Amino acid sequence: MAKVIANVDDDVKTRAAALYESMGMTLSTAVNMFLRQSILDEGMPFTPTRRAPDGYPVPPRHSAYLFDKSKTTGHVILPADWDDPEDAVYDRYADK
Numbered sequence: 001m002a003k004v005i006a007n008v009d010d011d012v013k014t015r016a017a018a019l020y021e022s023m024g025m026t027l028s029t030a031v032n033m034f035l036r037q038s039i040l041d042e043g044m045p046f047t048p049t050r051r052a053p054d055g056y057p058v059p060p061r062h063s064a065y066l067f068d069k070s071k072t073t074g075h076v077i078l079p080a081d082w083d084d085p086e087d088a089v090y091d092r093y094a095d096k
Helices: 010-022 027-041
Strands: none
Touching: 010 027
C-alpha cells in the first residue's frame, strides 16, 4: 500500500473528515475513491468551476482556470503548456 502526502488547509481537512465520517468512511477511503474514479473517468471525476463554498476564496479569473472539454468524452482538457515534456502522461491524447 502506497502513502500519499498532501498539504490541505486545516479547516478543509477537519470538515471533509467529519463529512466522510458521517457517511461511514475515513478521509483516506474517500481519497482512495476519488483516485479510483479519476482512473475510471480518465480525468477529474467532476468539472472544476469557479463556484466556491461560502468563506473560501474564489480563484482569480485567469486563462489557467478556463478549461475546454472534449466533445467526444466530455473530459476536461488542460492547457497544452501544462504538459511536462519529461513525462508521458498526456502523450496518448496528442492525436486528439
